Amino acid sequence: MLEVMTFNLRFENDHDGENSWDYRKELVTGLVDRHRPWVLGTQEGTTPQLRYLREHLDGYELFAPGRYWEESCQYCSLHFRPDRVRAVSGGEFWLSPTPEVHRSMSWDSAFPRMISFGVFEELGSGRQFWAGVTHLDNVGTVARYEQAAIIMRRLRELSVPKILVGDFNDRPGSPAHVLLTRPEDGMFDSWEILRRPENSSSMTYHKFQGTPQVCRMDWILVSRDFAVMDARIIYDHSAEGRYPSDHFPYMVRVAWA
Numbered sequence: 001m002l003e004v005m006t007f008n009l010r011f012e013n014d015h016d017g018e019n020s021w022d023y024r025k026e027l028v029t030g031l032v033d034r035h036r037p038w039v040l041g042t043q044e045g046t047t048p049q050l051r052y053l054r055e056h057l058d059g060y061e062l063f064a065p066g067r068y069w070e071e072s073c074q075y076c077s078l079h080f081r082p083d084r085v086r087a088v089s090g091g092e093f094w095l096s097p098t099p100e101v102h103r104s105m106s107w108d109s110a111f112p113r114m115i116s117f118g119v120f121e122e123l124g125s126g127r128q129f130w131a132g133v134t135h136l137d138n139v140g141t142v143a144r145y146e147q148a149a150i151i152m153r154r155l156r157e158l159s160v161p162k163i164l165v166g167d168f169n170d171r172p173g174s175p176a177h178v179l180l181t182r183p184e185d186g187m188f189d190s191w192e193i194l195r196r197p198e199n200s201s202s203m204t205y206h207k208f209q210g211t212p213q214v215c216r217m218d219w220i221l222v223s224r225d226f227a228v229m230d231a232r233i234i235y236d237h238s239a240e241g242r243y244p245s246d247h248f249p250y251m252v253r254v255a256w257a
Contacts, residue, residue, distance in 0.1 A: 001229070002122070002254050005037035006133065006165035006218050008247035011044040011074050019208045019242070021049060027244040029056045031236045032079075037251055039120065040079040041133030041165040047071045053079065063087045063118050068102050076116045076133045076166065088128060090118030095134070095147035108140030113147055119160065127256065129225070130158050134166040136176060144169060148176035152185060161225030162187065163254075167247065171215040172198060180221060190220045190252045193228045204233060204248045210241065218250045226254040 009028060012021040032040060040060070045053070047069055054062045063078045080087060093099035095113040096106045103112040117132035134151060137143040148168075155162055164187065170176050172189065181189050196202060203212035222228060230253040237243045 002039070002129070002163075002226075003037045003251065004039045004041070004131065004163055004165060004220060004254070005032075005035065005249050005251040006041045006043075006167070006220055007032075007249040008043040008135070008167045008218065008245055009045050009049060010245045010247070012046045012049050016208075019246070023242065024244050025049070025052055025056075027236075027238055027242065029053065031234065031244050031249065032057055032060070034236065035234060035249075035251060036081070038081050038084040039131050039163070041131070042077050042079065043133065043135040043167045044074045045077050046074055050075065050077055059083065061087070063090055064092065064116060065090050067092060070102075073103060074111075076114055076135050078116055078118050078131060078133055080118075080120060083123070085120040085122055088119040088121050090116070092116040095136070095150050099150065105143075107143040107146050109137040109143035109147070110139035111137060113137050113143070115151060115154075127161075129161040129163060131163045131165070134164065134168075136166070136168045136170065138169040141175075144174075144176045145179065148179050152179055155187065156185060161256075162223040163226070164221040165219070167218050169217050171217070172219075177219070186223050187221045188224065190222055190228045190231050190254075191216065193222075194231055196231065202233070204250055206243070206246060206248060208243055208246045210235070210237060210243055212248070218247055220250060220252045222252075222254060225257055227257045229253045229255055
């Protein structure tokens with residue numbers, strides 16, 4: 001049984017005032033420590049934020065082989081529990097026509113977008129799976145589709161079981177979602193597999209207010225190698241009403257099919 005979480009951290013932004021990173025960072029590590037996913041995919045993490053997680057997430061390792069670190073860059077990142085899985089190989093690339101060029105972008109994308117990925121081996125069973133974390137553009141509709149197309153071309157090349165997590169900045173049923181979940185390509189939306197409704201309770205963005213809005217933009221997609229056993233949006237917050245991020249994390253539990 002594997003447990004996987006996607007979590008948009010909200011980048012380190014002093015304009016967020018009382019929701020700035022320094023006021024939230026312990027809420028983030030506390031949430032992860034309570035739910036303990038085997039693999040955690042984060043978005044928007046800057047180098048200082050990811051350094052903090054690497055130092056304070058107990059029992060996790062950050063997996064970003066070959067990364068070119070830049071202080072101001074926002075990264076998609078994988079974190080894993082070495083007591084559950086072993087990292088075998090991995091890498092990352094940018095979602096543009098020049099994927100090997102750091103922070104490259106194209107189409108109508110407002111920001112550079114990327115994917116970070118790894119092949120992991122489940123301890124005990126020896127079964128391997130590919131996991132990737134991404135963040136599609138929040139402005140460019142053409143860019144989101146083209147970025148999804150780049151990802152899908154890579155997924156088609158893989159022969160191992162696959163899990164793709166991220167903030168896709170789009171609605172279920174959008175062109176990017178349809179492209180990434182075509183049955184003939186073998187990837188499926190974990191929320192839809194469980195026949196969960198699309199309504200306010202499924203929305204994952206809340207602007208630090210705790211009130212779901214916009215749409216269910218944080219997805220976990222799985223190949224047919226997995227059976228989705230459970231899925232939940234996580235609403236953890238402090239007693240004072242402060243939230244770890246402006247997105248709710250989303251977590252699934254899957255079994256080998």
